[in-house]
Amino acid sequence: MKKMLVIIVILAMILVSMIIYKNIAINKNKSVNVQEVEQIEEYISKIYMWKEITKEALPTFENINNANELWVWEVIKKNLETYETTYEEIQQKGxxxxxxxxxxxxxxxxxxxxxxxxxxxxxxxxEIVLDEEEDSFLLKDxxxxxxxxxxxxxxYIEDYSEENKVIIRNLKEEEIGRVSTTDSETKIKEIVKNNKERFSQKNIEIKKEKDNLVIEKVNKE
Incomplete structure (x- = not known):
């Protein structure tokens, strides 16, 4: 019985790993493990903003100190635990x-x-006011x-302006596909992966610093 439980747990872990790679990363080198993929996706999600607020969800830059100023402060604001804070807390979060x-x-x-x-x-x-379009990204490599x-x-963009529908658009606002709001996120990601040449792509350089991941530069593909 114990052996059976161990086998089930191992199979479940393998399945989770397969789902992560299928839904998130299209390609990766062998030195990148599942945990690293998750950490990278989580970190980019923290700094990925909304174009209606910062014009670009993730602007390009060669040095973080030259990055779009509004984007920088909105990222910090998004990640603060409270909306009433001190100078020191803002700088520390930065x-x-x-x-x-x-x-x-x-x-x-x-x-x-x-x-x-x-x-x-x-x-x-x-205060910020968001529209019905959700700025999203998919890890490619x-x-x-x-x-x-x-x-x-x-x-890519997930457009929720139509009832019971999610319209997948590129950054030019061109419609690439549609799914039902009852469909899983996997279906949206599959549409993006199958039409990746129609979407904008960016290269991001990230490094480990102490226990954190930090962004160094962003360039367009």
Missing amino acids: KELFGEKFERQIPKEGNDSFYYDKESNKYLAT IEKEGEKYKVKIIE
Whole structure:
């Protein structure tokens, strides 16, 4: 009985691994394991924004300190545990997300992402309004070189403006396919993978820094 349970657990783990690679990464080198794929997807999800707020969900840059300013502060705001925070907490979150080389500082008077309240000496996250289109990405390739990863992503939009339907669009707003809202996320990813040449793609360089992943640069494919 115990042997049977062990076999079932092992088979379940293998199945989960297969699903992860099928739904997330199209190609990877042998040195990248399942846990690393999950960590990379989770990290990119943290910094992947909404185009209606930052124009691009993930802008291109060669140095994080030269990245689009609004995108930088909105990423930090998105990942804060509370919407009432301090200068130190904002800066610390920036270092956590973007690494020790992150040098930008929140202006004392606040900005479009954070309103400065003089009475409490705290920063309040400004309100955002989102549309019915969800900016999404699919991991395409992952290459590992030491403590660094070269990641390619496919960018797409999930449009929920029609009842009971999800319209898959590219960044040019062209319709690529449709699924029902009752369909699984896997079906959407399959449409993206099968039409990848019609979607925008980006190259991302990520490195391990202490216990965190941090982004170094982003370029268009």
